[in-house]
Amino acid sequence: MDLKELEGIISGILDKAGQEIEGVREGARLEEWKVRYLGRKGEINRIFSLMPGLSDGLKREAGRMMNDLKSRLSLMYEEKENDSVESSGSVNLSFPGKPASYGHLHPISLTIREMSEIFKRLGFGVEAGPEIETSYYNFEALNIPDGHPARDAWDTFYINEKEKILLRPHTSPVQIRMMEKNRPPLRVVSVGKCFRRDAVDATHSPVFHQMEGFMVDRNINFAHLKGVLTYFINRMFGDGIRVKFNPSYFPFTEPSAELSMTCIICRGKGCSTCKNSGYIEVLGCGMIHPQVFRNVGYDPEKYSGFAFGMGIERMAIIKLGITDIRYFYQNDMKFINQFS
Ligand code: DAH
Secondary structure, three states, rough: OOHHHHHHHHHHHHHHHHHHOOOOOHHHHHHHHHHHHHHHHHHHHHHOOOHHOOOOOHHHHHHHHHHHHHHHHHHHHHOOOOOOOOOOOOOOOOOOOOOOOOOOOHHHHHHHHHHHHHHHOOOEEEEEEOEEEEHHHHHHHHHOOOOOHHHHHHOOOOOEOOOOOOOOOOHHHHHHHHHHHHOOOOOEEEEEEEEOOOOOOOOOOOEEEEEEEEEEEEOOOOOHHHHHHHHHHHHHOOOOEEEEEEEEOOEEEEEEEEEEEEEEOOOOOOOOOOOOOOOOEEEEEEOHHHHHHHHEEEEEEOOOEEEEEEEEEHHHHHHOOOOOHHHHHOHHHHHHHHHH
């Protein structure tokens, strides 16, 4: 073999090694490349093994060329390792990264936002009240005196029964706080956590959320109540949904009603969800009781108003087609990520 021939072999190896390393994208591949060229049975050692077959006159120059090839290949390896491969050899820093997950709102928060937006469009303000309440705001001011049988409807957790401090079982006390602090005209919704001594099952949770709303002004009547709530239901669930108001009883409203809407599952045809009635009950409402107005210092001869209260979980269950309230609190990402 003469030097020309050796030169040809060497430049062939350099070209091939250069092309191959170009396409390397991960540490493991780079290590394979290194073994192929610089390893014990690699190309470099194969070239060196040609040495004994060369004439003495060529050995010096051939040795220089081979060492040069070895340092060029080593340099290629180091450069590649530095610019794209972490030293562990397993991560390619030149790859685009995985996008970070920023998280998203919980389906209950999404439902609260959607409901609040609808009421904001009608000019309602959104307020919050305390989760720890006094018995006065929670019961007495709402025309539910001590010993009144209706109290049983709100199975309440007491923090201190003697001092009458409790975890609010509904958001209605916010009505009282808002009316005490402001003068009519008033249009307010308030949203938040409520607590009841309920055993957990598919439709009950001891912690849940409610939205309360009310409107007070001169000459507010039942038609205003129907108009506002029908608008809300149609924006929330669609224009084709019909609403029905059935007589009901709440101590803080007179008259009181229960609003039912077309069953969203069967669209009114009748199914197991609506117990074949075609309608599902979604909220309580009514005209604010004169005694409630007196309790906050409003003249019931001068002012009138309506109020309503509903469960957020119930709204979300209907809207999102969820079958069990417990899903909301289990933090199962497979569930939660469906509602981003
Ligand atoms: N507070 C009631 C409950 O928890 C819901 C309710 C009914 C609120 C009628 C109201 C209303 O403001 O007018 O069951």
